[in-house]
Amino acid sequence: MLLNTVIISLNQFLPLALLWVLLLQCDIGGSQSKISVWLTVLYCTVACTLFLAAAGAISQWFDYRGLEISKILMLVGIYICVLGAIASAYGSRYKVAAIALASMLYLSHFVMYLSSYWGQDATQGLLIGSVLGLGICLSFCTLLYFTLTWFRANHAVSLVLALLAFHSASKIANAVDLAAQIDLLPSSETVFDVRGWLDEHGIVGRILKSLVGYEATPSLANLIAFLTSLFLVAVVMFWHVEKNTQGVLKELKHD
Amino acid sequence: MLVIRSYMFVISLFYLFFTPRALAADSVNIILKDHLFMPAEIEIPAGKKVRLIIDNQDDTAEEFDSFDLNREKVLFPHRKSVIYIGPLSIGEYRFFGEFSPNTAQGKVIVRESTDAP
Numbered sequence: 001m002l003l004n005t006v007i008i009s010l011n012q013f014l015p016l017a018l019l020w021v022l023l024l025q026c027d028i029g030g031s032q033s034k035i036s037v038w039l040t041v042l043y044c045t046v047a048c049t050l051f052l053a054a055a056g057a058i059s060q061w062f063d064y065r066g067l068e069i070s071k072i073l074m075l076v077g078i079y080i081c082v083l084g085a086i087a088s089a090y091g092s093r094y095k096v097a098a099i100a101l102a103s104m105l106y107l108s109h110f111v112m113y114l115s116s117y118w119g120q121d122a123t124q125g126l127l128i129g130s131v132l133g134l135g136i137c138l139s140f141c142t143l144l145y146f147t148l149t150w151f152r153a154n155h156a157v158s159l160v161l162a163l164l165a166f167h168s169a170s171k172i173a174n175a176v177d178l179a180a181q182i183d184l185l186p187s188s189e190t191v192f193d194v195r196g197w198l199d200e201h202g203i204v205g206r207i208l209k210s211l212v213g214y215e216a217t218p219s220l221a222n223l224i225a226f227l228t229s230l231f232l233v234a235v236v237m238f239w240h241v242e243k244n245t246q247g248v249l250k251e252l253k254h255d
Numbered sequence: 256m257l258v259i260r261s262y263m264f265v266i267s268l269f270y271l272f273f274t275p276r277a278l279a280a281d282s283v284n285i286i287l288k289d290h291l292f293m294p295a296e297i298e299i300p301a302g303k304k305v306r307l308i309i310d311n312q313d314d315t316a317e318e319f320d321s322f323d324l325n326r327e328k329v330l331f332p333h334r335k336s337v338i339y340i341g342p343l344s345i346g347e348y349r350f351f352g353e354f355s356p357n358t359a360q361g362k363v364i365v366r367e368s369t370d371a372p
Contacts, residue, residue: 004353004354004356008353008354055329055331056331056332056334059329059331059334059336060334060335063337064308064335064336064337065337067328067329067336068328109318109329112316112329113316113318113354116315116316116332116354117315117354120315177325180339181326181327181328181338181339182337182338182339183304183306183339187304187339187340187341187342201322217325219325
């Protein structure tokens, strides 16, 4: 139970924490606006609680496919919010919305696990496992946060933006997998298999999967969705960098 | 406003596409009881899409997980869940309950025969 709890807590905390760190660190367009940590935590708690209360009933909707449909909408919502955070003047609102959606998606899953097995002679294992998982996740995200700060300080913002682009594109790829799971999209063949080289269920594979959407055996639909959404977010980023540069040049000319 | 419109468009697309496909696949029933999948082994024909209907009769939630099938789904207590698998090539594909991986285990055996469900 202890080891299982560590793995489950890592799987659920890491994507949420990584998104938070990446959104905090991206400095482009509307995303330059800062977000209030406590307000975000409050929104996450409310969103997660509401989803947990309704998740059982939602799972029975649309011929037992309601849960996947709601998750697909959340994943697409996160992607759109990241685009909004970059392109809109109200970047902080989109950042908070993206994190709240991610908490509904990932945190609710973990709370569901905890609430199911709490009090069944496994409380100690659950508690220690959760603390360990959360600790590993926080350590990694703190390290990533300061690494990204260093990149920004050394004129490598593009690397931070690239990570955010990959991370957000992976949400669309996940949504496509979920759509195939409930037959919304046809299952397509695996394009390549690099499990022998790096398995996505190993430690490094899991981190890369959470951070940049690494897939050892992607389907064709998954790969197309990933590349298309990556292209779109990259275009939005370039457009805003260009717009900001033109703005700065204009101001310099006026001076 | 543009973001909300895009979101509504995506939602409409899902409503548009989700219904007709459901009728195309065969169904296999699996029961989850006392953290055990019953039957633990299911046989399905190669090259065919199959609908797994999993009835979680336990008081606790479980997560159906399969690295081989690339499937992952929360099974709520005392509720049914549906997962589509395939078309698959001949072989064995393992699945397990992520919340109780030591007990909840099973496999999908894909055979050439035409008399599998």
